[in-house]
Amino acid sequence: MSSKTTRLFFIDAMRAWAILMMLQGHFVDGLLDNVFRDASSTPYQVWKYFRGITAPVFFTVSGFIFTYLLIRVPQKGFHNPRVKKGLRRGLQLILIGYLLRLNIFGLFKGQLYGSFFLVDVLHIIGLSLIGIITIYLITYKNPKYLFPGILITTACLLFAFEPVYKTWEYSLIPDMVANYFTRANGSVFTIIPWFGYTALGSVLSIVFTRFKDHKYVYTWAIPLSALAGFTLIFYSSPLFVFLYKHTGLALFNQIYSNNYLFIRMGDVLVVFAAFMLIRNWVRSRTVLRIGQNTLSIYVIHFVILYGSFTGMGLYRFFHHSLNPTMTITGALVFMVACSYSALLYEKHEAVIKRKINQLGFLAWTAVEASYFFLKAYILRVIKAKRA
Numbered sequence: 001m002s003s004k005t006t007r008l009f010f011i012d013a014m015r016a017w018a019i020l021m022m023l024q025g026h027f028v029d030g031l032l033d034n035v036f037r038d039a040s041s042t043p044y045q046v047w048k049y050f051r052g053i054t055a056p057v058f059f060t061v062s063g064f065i066f067t068y069l070l071i072r073v074p075q076k077g078f079h080n081p082r083v084k085k086g087l088r089r090g091l092q093l094i095l096i097g098y099l100l101r102l103n104i105f106g107l108f109k110g111q112l113y114g115s116f117f118l119v120d121v122l123h124i125i126g127l128s129l130i131g132i133i134t135i136y137l138i139t140y141k142n143p144k145y146l147f148p149g150i151l152i153t154t155a156c157l158l159f160a161f162e163p164v165y166k167t168w169e170y171s172l173i174p175d176m177v178a179n180y181f182t183r184a185n186g187s188v189f190t191i192i193p194w195f196g197y198t199a200l201g202s203v204l205s206i207v208f209t210r211f212k213d214h215k216y217v218y219t220w221a222i223p224l225s226a227l228a229g230f231t232l233i234f235y236s237s238p239l240f241v242f243l244y245k246h247t248g249l250a251l252f253n254q255i256y257s258n259n260y261l262f263i264r265m266g267d268v269l270v271v272f273a274a275f276m277l278i279r280n281w282v283r284s285r286t287v288l289r290i291g292q293n294t295l296s297i298y299v300i301h302f303v304i305l306y307g308s309f310t311g312m313g314l315y316r317f318f319h320h321s322l323n324p325t326m327t328i329t330g331a332l333v334f335m336v337a338c339s340y341s342a343l344l345y346e347k348h349e350a351v352i353k354r355k356i357n358q359l360g361f362l363a364w365t366a367v368e369a370s371y372f373f374l375k376a377y378i379l380r381v382i383k384a385k386r387a
Contacts, residue, residue, distance in 0.1 A: 010275040011065060012291030013282035017275075018058045019294045023301055023338055024331040025051040030305065031318045032327045055121065055189070056197050056264040057271055062125050063201025064208075067132060071209055077140040086133050093126030093295075100299065100308045119179045119187040122298070127180065127191055128198035148206045155196035155203070159261040162193045163254035193261055200265060204272070218276055226273035232266025289343055296342035304338065 028047070038044055066089075070082045077083075101116045132151070139146040170178035179187040211217050237259045244252035255262075275282065282288075290297065299308075307313025314334075322330065345352065 008065075008068070009283050009288060010279035011061060011068075012288045013279075014057065014061050014271065014275045014291070015065075015294050016287045016291035017271075018054055018061060019290065019297050020335055020339070021050065021054040022058065023297070023335045025054055026301065026305055027314075027331040027334045028327055030315050031320065031322045031330065032324065033322060034320050036324050036327075052260075052264065053267045053271065055194075056268050058121070059125065059128070059194055059197035060201035060204070060265075060268045060272075063128065063132060063198035064205040065201075066129055067202040067205035068209060070132070070136060071143070071206065076143075077137060080136075080140075083133055083137065086129050090126040090129035090133070093122045093129070096295075096299065097122035097126065100302045100306075102309060103311055104309050105311065114175075115186070117176045117179055118185065119189060121189055123180070124189045124191055124194050125198065128195045131191075131195055132198065132202050148203045151199040151206075152203045155199040158193040158196035158199075159265070160251070160255060162261060163251065163258065165192060196261065197265070197268070200268075218279070222273050222276050225269045225276065229266040229269030229271075229273060232262050232269065234266075236262040236266065286343075289346065290339050293342045293346050296345050297338050300341050300345075301334070301338045304334070 029051070036044075066086060070080065070086065073080055073082055075081065097120055098116065100122070101118060101120075103113055103116070106113050106116075135150050135154075136143075136147060139150060165181075168182070170182050170184075175185055179185055180191050183190060208217075208221070211221075214220075237256050240252045240256040240259060243249070244256065302308050303313070305313050306315050
């Protein structure tokens with residue numbers, strides 16, 4: 001990649017890979033019959049391990065891309081246009097996250113079902129972007145060390161103290177707020193510890209931006225990323241055992257007992273190294289477009305699989321009922337259908353948005369007309385009774 005190129009193609013390719021892995025992961029996990037979930041099966045173990053990588057990669061890449069765009073503009077602090085765009089984007093993602101859990105039939109009954117208040121990946125990414133902006137605004141006068149320093153410290157603390165705060169109860173705060181911190185009510189992701197991956201992605205972006213014009217940036221970045229990744233995967237657990245034996249702190253033993261956060265960060269770094277290594281072979285226009293339209297793909301997959309708005313999704317009709325052949329075939333078709341639909345939407349986005357705005361205007365006009373008609377009718381009835 002030329003140093004003059006501002007678009008990081010390997011990041012778009014990583015996003016494409018992550019969203020496709022998410023599509024098949026959600027499809028297989030939701031529809032494969034429990035009879036075929038054999039923990040002793042090597043293919044199933046491999047699939048399950050790689051499925052576990054998807055979310056950390058997605059969160060890390062989100063932090064990387066957002067920070068890359070945030071710090072490459074010359075304006076600083078509140079004058080940085082990316083601050084306002086980022087806040088708007090963060091709130092937009094949170095809003096879309098809630099809308100995808102909305103059930104219109106419940107609204108007709110005047111009800112908001114409990115699932116509406118559960119927190120998913122969009123909520124956490126949106127809130128994480130706002131968190132990165134907050135740290136940026138606090139540290140922008142000393143961005144070289146303070147900004148990445150606070151980010152990496154926050155991530156390490158969130159990962160290290162996960163055994164402690166995962167036992168906390170949030171009964172004293174409303175469920176809508178508590179769902180951002182605990183999975184007890186059914187939330188899929190929580191801001192702690194998942195903000196840690198977004199923060200680390202932000203740190204990687206800062207480091208990469210500082211050296212991206214260096215002639216040998218990839219020559220150094222690839223082996224260093226791979227080395228750091230494999231070190232976390234294979235040696236982070238022994239490190240916590242060592243620390244526990246020599247300090248006696250129970251926290252280190254608790255981290256070792258369920259050391260998925262640091263290991264998954266190692267997986268992410270290895271994936272980064274792999275995509276940097278093949279960066280010149282992943283410039284397919286289709287692949288890059290998929291990576292640039294992950295939000296649309298996510299929304300479409302949520303509607304088809306989980307039945308957003310209506311509850312009529314594949315999950316409702318085929319939940320844990322398909323055999324492996326049907327599941328694999330269906331997953332492939334599902335991946336193609338969601339990606340193709342998103343790219344089709346991108347191609348006709350302007351026309352679709354214009355039609356939606358026109359329909360919205362017509363609907364609002366109809367509401368206003370109905371209001372004035374009803375008001376006039378009520379006034380006539382009141383006048384007639386007085387007469």
